[in-house]
Amino acid sequence: MNQVLLIDDDVELVGMFREYLEQEGFRVSCAHDGEAGAREALSGRSAIAVLDVMMPHMNGLETLRRIRARSHMPVLMLTGRGDDTDRILGLELGADDYVTKPCTPRELTARIRAILRRTNAPRGDGDGITISVGKLSMQPAQRRASWDGATLELTSTEFNLLEVLARNAGRPVSKNDLSEQGLGRPMARFDRNIDVHLSSLRHKLGTLADGRSCLQTVYRLGYQLIRD
Incomplete structure (x- = not known):
């Protein structure tokens, strides 16, 4: 599977990431709030979710809790540069890794590939x-x-x-x-x-x-x- 789910309320940023990921051969779906993001993550259609911590209404940490309650799919968190507490809490809640914002689409794609490469590595x-x-x-x-x-x-x-x-x-x-x-x-x-x-x-x-x-x-x- 190479379907990536982007969960972030920043529509412009998501659009930029989506365009780059699609050029790199990924299929991409998007959600702009935690409720919709958790629902889509639990549908089983995506190989990995990229989840922003700072979202209104239901933030990324609560969204991660909902995903982890029912799924072990890889989750890559997007965190603010100085948000050490949120970063550590996200890892404790079961995030697989994090990327600090602002980040380039290239950096994000490299991190996604690294996680999927280990998760889906062919076994001899x-x-x-x-x-x-x-x-x-x-x-x-x-x-x-x-x-x-x-x-x-x-x-x-x-x-x-x-x-x-x-x-x-x-x-x-x-x-x-x-x-x-x-x-x-x-x-x-x-x-x-x-x-x-x-x-x-x-x-x-x-x-x-x-x-x-x-x-x-x-x-x-x-x-x-x-x-x-």
Whole structure:
């Protein structure tokens, strides 16, 4: 699927993004308020939603809550340059990534491609296997994960990051490597994206026999999934 849903009340900006994305081979649908955007996102017609935080009536964060209550589709947030609180809250609510406004259509398109490339990456024969680390089980080809037999409800980015950690279980993985392999882009300076996603994963994963989280921070090295 290459259908992109743009949710933003700025009609002129949406028109510019739409024109560029269509020139790049995407099909585009648009919604100019949160209610309509959430409804269209949940229709299943789009591969990814681009969602602006600042909208009247129902803002982007509430729209994201509605989408995440029923769908794990990738969501890319558009945030203001100084809106660190909204940015972190959006990631905590399940956004896959964010782009800071003002941004160019080229930058937005590159970020969309990075997310979809990881989400829809073709799987080779070797990826038909199950990755098992303690009570964690992952089937990359089906993009399914479970802990002690119970299904894990993960966003596309959380799945990507957990897969990278599972394939490197017992070894620390740097934040930059996680960003490159899990988000498809280098980590920007002062970027807290990886930290927020990993915090969410900690809450969703179970604990080891001694009560510790199986996902550990390794000082100055990154994150590590511990083998139980």
